[in-house]
Amino acid sequence: MERTSTVNEARTIGPMESFAYDNSVVQKFTLATMIWGAVGMLVGVIIAIQLYMPELNLDLPYFTFSRIRPLHTNAVIFAFVGNGMFMGIYYSLQRLCKARMFSDKLSNIHFWGWQLIIVAAAITLPLGMTTGKEYAELEWPIDIMIAVVWIVFGINMFGTIFKRRERHMYVAIWFYIATWVTITVLHVVNSLAIPISWTKSYTVFAGVQDALVQWWYAHNAVAFFLTTPYLGLMYYFMPKAADRPVYSYRLSIIHFWALIFLYIWAGPHHLLYTALPDWAQSLGSVFSIMLIAPSWGGMINGLLTLRGAWDKVREEPVLKFMVVAVTAYGMATFEGPMLSIKSINALSHYTDWTIAHVHIGALGWNGFLTFGIIYWLVPRLYNTKLYSIKLANAHFWISFLGIVFYAVPMYWAGITQGLMWKQFTPEGTLQYFNFLETVTEIIPMYVLRSLGGTMYFSGIFILFYNIWKTSKQGTFISDEKAEAVALTKEYTAQASSHYHRWIERKPVTFIVLTLVTVLIGGIIEIIPTFAVQSNVPTIASVKPYTPLELHGRDIYVREGCNTCHSQMIRPFRSETERYGEYSKAGEFVYDHPFQWGSKRTGPDLHRIGGKYSNAWHFSHMMDPRVLSPGSIMPAYPWLFEDLLDITNTWEKISAMQMLGVPYPEGYEEKANSDLKGQAQIIAADIKANGFPTEENKEIIALIAYLQRLGTDIKIK
Amino acid sequence: MFRNIFENIDGVALLPTIALVLFFCFFIALIVWMVRLDKMHIRHMEQMPLDIPNSNNGNGGYHG
Numbered sequence: 001m002e003r004t005s006t007v008n009e010a011r012t013i014g015p016m017e018s019f020a021y022d023n024s025v026v027q028k029f030t031l032a033t034m035i036w037g038a039v040g041m042l043v044g045v046i047i048a049i050q051l052y053m054p055e056l057n058l059d060l061p062y063f064t065f066s067r068i069r070p071l072h073t074n075a076v077i078f079a080f081v082g083n084g085m086f087m088g089i090y091y092s093l094q095r096l097c098k099a100r101m102f103s104d105k106l107s108n109i110h111f112w113g114w115q116l117i118i119v120a121a122a123i124t125l126p127l128g129m130t131t132g133k134e135y136a137e138l139e140w141p142i143d144i145m146i147a148v149v150w151i152v153f154g155i156n157m158f159g160t161i162f163k164r165r166e167r168h169m170y171v172a173i174w175f176y177i178a179t180w181v182t183i184t185v186l187h188v189v190n191s192l193a194i195p196i197s198w199t200k201s202y203t204v205f206a207g208v209q210d211a212l213v214q215w216w217y218a219h220n221a222v223a224f225f226l227t228t229p230y231l232g233l234m235y236y237f238m239p240k241a242a243d244r245p246v247y248s249y250r251l252s253i254i255h256f257w258a259l260i261f262l263y264i265w266a267g268p269h270h271l272l273y274t275a276l277p278d279w280a281q282s283l284g285s286v287f288s289i290m291l292i293a294p295s296w297g298g299m300i301n302g303l304l305t306l307r308g309a310w311d312k313v314r315e316e317p318v319l320k321f322m323v324v325a326v327t328a329y330g331m332a333t334f335e336g337p338m339l340s341i342k343s344i345n346a347l348s349h350y351t352d353w354t355i356a357h358v359h360i361g362a363l364g365w366n367g368f369l370t371f372g373i374i375y376w377l378v379p380r381l382y383n384t385k386l387y388s389i390k391l392a393n394a395h396f397w398i399s400f401l402g403i404v405f406y407a408v409p410m411y412w413a414g415i416t417q418g419l420m421w422k423q424f425t426p427e428g429t430l431q432y433f434n435f436l437e438t439v440t441e442i443i444p445m446y447v448l449r450s451l452g453g454t455m456y457f458s459g460i461f462i463l464f465y466n467i468w469k470t471s472k473q474g475t476f477i478s479d480e481k482a483e484a485v486a487l488t489k490e491y492t493a494q495a496s497s498h499y500h501r502w503i504e505r506k507p508v509t510f511i512v513l514t515l516v517t518v519l520i521g522g523i524i525e526i527i528p529t530f531a532v533q534s535n536v537p538t539i540a541s542v543k544p545y546t547p548l549e550l551h552g553r554d555i556y557v558r559e560g561c562n563t564c565h566s567q568m569i570r571p572f573r574s575e576t577e578r579y580g581e582y583s584k585a586g587e588f589v590y591d592h593p594f595q596w597g598s599k600r601t602g603p604d605l606h607r608i609g610g611k612y613s614n615a616w617h618f619s620h621m622m623d624p625r626v627l628s629p630g631s632i633m634p635a636y637p638w639l640f641e642d643l644l645d646i647t648n649t650w651e652k653i654s655a656m657q658m659l660g661v662p663y664p665e666g667y668e669e670k671a672n673s674d675l676k677g678q679a680q681i682i683a684a685d686i687k688a689n690g691f692p693t694e695e696n697k698e699i700i701a702l703i704a705y706l707q708r709l710g711t712d713i714k715i716k
Numbered sequence: 717m718f719r720n721i722f723e724n725i726d727g728v729a730l731l732p733t734i735a736l737v738l739f740f741c742f743f744i745a746l747i748v749w750m751v752r753l754d755k756m757h758i759r760h761m762e763q764m765p766l767d768i769p770n771s772n773n774g775n776g777g778y779h780g
Binding site: 092095096166168170171172235236237239240243244245246249250253254257258261265283517520521524 | 734735738739742743746747749750753758760761762763764765766
């Protein structure tokens, strides 16, 4: 039978070759991982404290929650996990391919390019340069830099794979390939935009379609940036650390193909009960639930790799970190599908429950796997032993307790607030009509959460010290000598050889198959949403924004208001009673980008227009606590001093026209006179109510936008 | 602007049905694949991360 005859496969064996693995790029990425990890966590701790001490923004835009929360997410995802992924890939890929990286120059360009992108993000995000799309906030010049550096990484990776001395590609490499292929597709599609300056662009997608593309991207950024590369690392480093092969290689094959096939469909679960067409929502839910199978297959495969080695887990901090990481992966990938069930999502969405969920993933899965790998890797890079097992254990425990102190209060806060939003009195009115009541209720949980975050953050200093001491006691091996037999060109496979073995030998075929697999889901979901007219019913009364409102909207995007305020009222009685008529897809057709948001730290704003006076908004933005005592919203005093820049109105209107927004022909020429007229009316109204202001301030434009929100179809 | 492009695709509404069929076939094929995999080859593959000197031409031997 074919199963026993594989020894005959290799007919020819090439000469033995000497070469060296490049450890210096691994060392650099390791250091960057730790530094950016510390930065990302520090920003996280700061914004966590700001949630109960809003004055900590120091009345400066650059420290305000809504601007630096994206900095936190970007730093953790792309800087901490990004560098961690590259650290692990550059180490394992060389060894699995039995080859040095394709080009040292490309390795260096990749490393420094990636750090440059992170620095650019760290500068531009606090400055308010943002696309307003979650986890894709960086503006178009940085998007192009990301694309270039990503391609450099790709050339380097595939170059290494092509010159490998090992015929078959181990499962970890498949995960790396899937990561590269899918992130490329996601990044390009979601970043399509029309620039109006070096620091501002409008996404080509609008409203509900933008929402679908954005969450297709964001969900799969979780899948293919935070998950698949780390699964590859798990499949390499866990067997290494446990010194035994993965539990089931067959299972890893199923894990891989099922995961990449299913993941790409699940994006719409972020948009349940929104104005997204129902069929797309259902598709997202169903595929999310199916995702449990491969995810848990992977988790079990990881944990069972430790079969017979559980005694080592007690003594070996590397394994401790890894076991918690894989367990957290299992918890998060069970919870994710549960949160994708519509009735659960109805409660969880917009609350801190989601925040708890993602932090199980980020702190547990990504963080702990990264730490485990660093503790395993650095002693080997320096040809020594870890400086202190005790300190590594201390790091483990303080960070582990940090996760508990973070997650438990967040679950508590999320469920409490979600229930309070939905609570009716026996008379049929909302029990907590004032949104603020539901916020002040959970403030103690926010305090606890920041404590948990601080504990986790402090752990990284123990890591720093331990790694620094380890590096001091050893000698860095920049080029690690190795030998392997060269691959011969002639390869005679058994006629009966199986398909998967064939794919494992053919990287190009593998890339194409992976691409096809991940494209299927995206295409099937996205194309009909664009194509079928009835998916976005047009509403005749919905008109484009006035120039002043458009400027105001850009300020709304710049300040990151969507970080805490949704613009999407779901069709529940508890929401229509609180906010007004539920949101319709047709209301967002001119929104580039959509601003539905994903978290309600403050109330929904979709029907805020006309609800309060101009003077109310004016006073509220100056100091939210004057009108809403106990509010945790930061003040935005700079909006009252900064002048509205109307020199780019022409570009803004022209860009909108290009995107199909029906401004009359030639309107871009006279838009500014309309703008001034509207600003004068609003400013006069505010002045008449006793607040000194001028019509050319940014706050006037923002108020114009807020007063417009949701008024196109207002009922009653 | 995208709507105009996709409107011209014939039978675009059929995509969800195609999706279900694809999904079904995909997993059947995957399971068949897995079950028929060669045991010796699997042994070779799973040993890869471990530092065991071996030849590399996929000769499928178990090196443990």
